[in-house]
Amino acid sequence: MSARLIALRAILLREALRFTQQRSRFIAALVRPLVWLFVFAAGFRAALGLSITPPYQTYITYETYILPGLCGMICLFNGMQSSLSLVYDREMGAMRLLLTSPLPRWWLLFAKLIAGAVVAVLQCVAFLGIAAIYGIRLPLVGYLAILPAILIAALMLGALGLLLSSRIRQLENFAGVMNFVIFPVFFLSSALYPLWKMREAGPLLADLCALNPFTQAVELIRFAAYGQANLPALGWTVLAFVLFAALGVRGYDPGRGLTKSKG
Template identity: 50%
Template sequence: MKKYIYCMKGIVYKELIRFLKQKSRFFSALVRPLLWLFIFSVGFKTALGLAIIPPYETYITYETYIVPGLVGMVLLFNGMQSSLTMIFDREMGSMKILLTSYINRNYLLFCKMFATAIVSTLQAITFLIVAILYGVDISYIAIILTIPIIIVSSIILNAFALFISSVIKQLENFATVMNFVIFPMFFLSSALYPLWKIKDSSLLLFNISSYNPFTYIVEAIRFSLYEKFELEIFLILGISFVISLIMAFVGFKSKKVSHG
């Protein structure tokens, strides 16, 4: 057991060191959601009225509504980027060396995803603190309570991205394919607008959004930030966690990368 703990600590430490050395990565991850919070929300504040919907018990500002979705954005983009890094690590980096060890490969992969989740969590917490300073009504206790949900959500997205990368034959095509995954996942969810508004416009898009795992990630973060519990949402999140890990383990095991 001690060797597995030591392995986990080593991988997390290495990922944190890499993160601290790549300061541009930290700021670039925050620029996108902050622009949406400061600019996009202003334009939609008056155009998009919000009814009282769970977990909110009163009318809220649009900035308040989209903050959980923007936290999801941080996790989504960071997860997709990290999956590409993981593929490179497997072919020519630290993961290539680790995979030759006697420690179970699936455990090594989980440690890597957990380390990425820690980095994503730090970015998400920083964004939430900025949102509070901006005037969004979120308590610091709620942020602490949301940390486990953020970590689980980050692992789900990272595992899903890793599975997607496993079916890409050339790394050069990774960014293009990810764009066809990231943006539909984000826009066809409750990140920017409630699902009932989507239903009013298009029943087809509503049904697609209802089956989008990212919708439940956003909603789990939303409920946690307001210290509410919804069994169905958290149950779906748990099922998504298990399924995404299985997909990642299978995909990573069979991955063969071609550079040209």
């Protein structure tokens, strides 16, 4: 157990050092949700009406509604960025050294997921701070309850990235796959529009959004932001994490540090 904790600490420190040395990554992680919050939300505010639905007890602004979804956006992009770093490490040989250590392969990859999720939480904290300065604030209990929800969501999305990285062997192929995954996952969710709005557009569209694991992660964050537990969303998010992580770990060959996939 002590060896596993030492490995976890080393991986956390490595990811923290990489993150602090890549200031552009931190800025880019904040620019995307801030553009949605300050620019796009101003236009959608007049076009979209929002009814009183849980966890909200009164009418809210569109900026307030999309705040949890934008936290989910940060976790989604960070998960894809972490998976990109996995592909890069594999090509450079760092992943080969990591996976040939005597520690269990699943623990080493789980440590990578933990490190990426912690970075996502820090990015979300910075984003929520900027949003609070802008005037979009959560209840005090929400700032405490939202952190574990964001961590769980980040772990699930990081596991999705792990699964993708286990199927891609060349770095140049990853950008196209990222866009193919990110945009459907983000826009077919409740991050920007309530599910009842989606159902007005079409039952099939609403069903696709409801089945999207990212929707469950966003709803978990949304309820936690108001100090409420959404147990179904928690269950589906954890289940998606276990499934993605299991498939991702299986995709890595511990002997070569490469994937078994030919793609």
